Amino acid sequence: MNPELRRALEQGLRRVPGMNAATKLLAVRLETVKALLARRLDENPLPVPDAVTPSDIPSVAELGPGDRVLAELDQDGFAFAIHPADVPFFNRRSEKMPRLRYRLHVVLRRGYVCVRKRFIGQPRNAPPGAHLSALLGLFFYNEAAALLRLRDLPSVPRIRDLHLTTRTLFVDYVRGQTLQHQVAERGQKVLDIDLAPLGQLFDPERDRREIEAFASGGGEAYSGRIEEIVRAMNARGVAPLDVKLGNVLIGEKTGALYWVDFERAALEGTPRYREQLAEHHDLVNRWFGLSLPGDGQA
Template sequence: MTPELRRALDQGLRRVPGMDAARWLLTVRLETLRALLARRLDEHPLPVPDAVTPGEIPSVAELGPGDRVLAEIDQDGFAFAIHPADVPFFNRRSEKMPRLRYRLHVVLRKGYVCVRKRFVGQPRNAALSAHLFSLAGLFFYNEAAALFRLRDLPGVPRIRDLHLATRTLFMDFVRGQTLQHKVAEGGQKVLDIDLAPLGQLFDPDRDRREIEAFARGGGDAYCGRVEEILRAMRARGVAPLDVKLGNVIVGQKTGGLYWVDFERAALEGIPHYRERLAEHHDLVSQWFGISLPGDGGA
C-alpha cells in the first residue's frame, strides 16, 4: 500500500462514526495483552514507599495473610473495614457514600495489600457513549495500559494483577489522605457526600471552591511535587484527563505524593492524542497553576 493510499484510508476511517473509539480500544487492549504475554506481572517490583504491607493490618495476626477483602472504599475515597479489628486502621468516618462507576476494595492478594478496582458500568444518567465505552471495556484497558507504562515510577502505585474476564485491576494500596480530603478538613463542602442531600453530585461551583480553597490552604507546597509526577508520566506517554485533588494521595508514612486513576488518561498512540494532551495541560493549569510545555512531537 502506497503512503498516499494509506493516508486516504486513514482519513476515510476517521469519518466513520465510532471509529476513533474503536481504534482507541484496539490500541490499549493490544498494549495490555502484550504486557501480559511478556509476563510483566511476574517482575514483582518493590511496592512504593507508602504502600501498606500485610503485617500492618491488625486482623492478619488473627486470620493470617491469605487472600481476602479487607475494606471497601467509598465514592469519596474513605475506607471502611470488614473485620472489627481493622476498624481503627481504616475507618475515618461513619457514613459511607456508595460508588457509582466501579467498585473499590482493599484486599490481600498474593502477599500484597492491594486496591481492587472492578469496572461495573456507568451511572444511569451518563451519556450513551460512556455506557458503550464501558461495555466494550475501554476504560479498563486504558487504565491497565497506563499502569503498565508507569509501573516503575515512584509517584504511581504498582499494578500487581488483573483479571480480564471481570475487568478487575489490582494495585498497591497507599494509605493516606487525598488533597481533596485536606481541603475538606478545612471546612469546605467539596466531597460527594456533601452534595448528596441536594439530590445530585454535579455542582458547577464545586471545582472553583475546591481550587480556591486549595490555593489558600497552602497548595503551593504540593504543586512542585505534582509537577514532577506529571512530567515523569508525560515522558512515558501518559497524560491524565481526570485531573483533580481527589486523585492525588499524600502518603501517611513519608508524605510522598501518588497519582491514581488513569481510566480516562490520554495515552500516546491513541487517536487525537495531540488534542487530549492540550486538554490535559489546560486542566493541570486550572487545578494546580502548573504550566507544562507543549510537545511538538506528540
C-alpha cells in the same frame, strides 16, 4: 499505499462516529494482552514507600496473612473495614457513599495489600457513548495499559495483577489523604457525600470551589512535586484527563505524592493523543497552576 491517500483515509475514518474510541480500545487491549503474554506481571517490583504491608493490618495477627477482603472504599475514597479489629486502622467516618462506576475493595492478595478495582459500568444518566465504552471494556483496558507503562515510577502505585474476564485490577494500596480530603477538612463542601442530599452530585461549581480553596490553602507547596509527577507520566506517554484533587494522594508514612486513577488517560500511540495531551496540560494548569509545554516535551 500512497502516503497522501493513507492520510486522507485516516482523516476520513476519524470522522466516523465512535471510530476513535474503537481504535483506542483495540490499541490498549493489544498492549495489555501483549504485556500479559510477556509475563510482565510476573515481575515483582518493590512497593512504593507508602504502600501498606500485611503486617500493618491489625486483623492479620488474628486471622493470618491469607487472601481476603479487608475493607471497602466508597465514592469519596474512604475505607470501611470488614473485620472489627481493622476499624481503627481504616475507618475515618461513619457514613458510606456508594460507588457509581466500579467497586473498590482493599484486599490481601498473594502477600500484598492491594486495591481491587472491578469495573461495573456507568451511572444511569451517563451519555450513551460512555455506557458503550464501559460495556466494551475501554476504561478497564485503558487503565491497565497506563499502569503497566508507569509501573516503575515512584509516584504511581504498582499494578500487581489483572483479570480480563471480570475486568478487575489489583494495585498496591497506598494509605493516605487526598488533596481533596484536605480541602474538605477545611470546611469546603466538595465531597460527593456532601452534595448527594442536595441533588448536586455533579455540581458544576464544585471544581471552582476546590481549585480556589486549594490555591488559598497553600497549594503551591505541592506544585513542584506535582510537576515532577506529570512530566514523568508524560515522558512514558501517559496524560491523565481526569485531573482533580481527589486523584492526588499524600502518603501517610512519608508525605510523598501519588497519582491514582488512569481509566480516562490519553495514551501515546492512540488517536488524538497530541490534542489530548494539550488538554491534559490545560487541566493541570487550571487545577495546580502549572504551565507545561503544549507539545508534550518533558
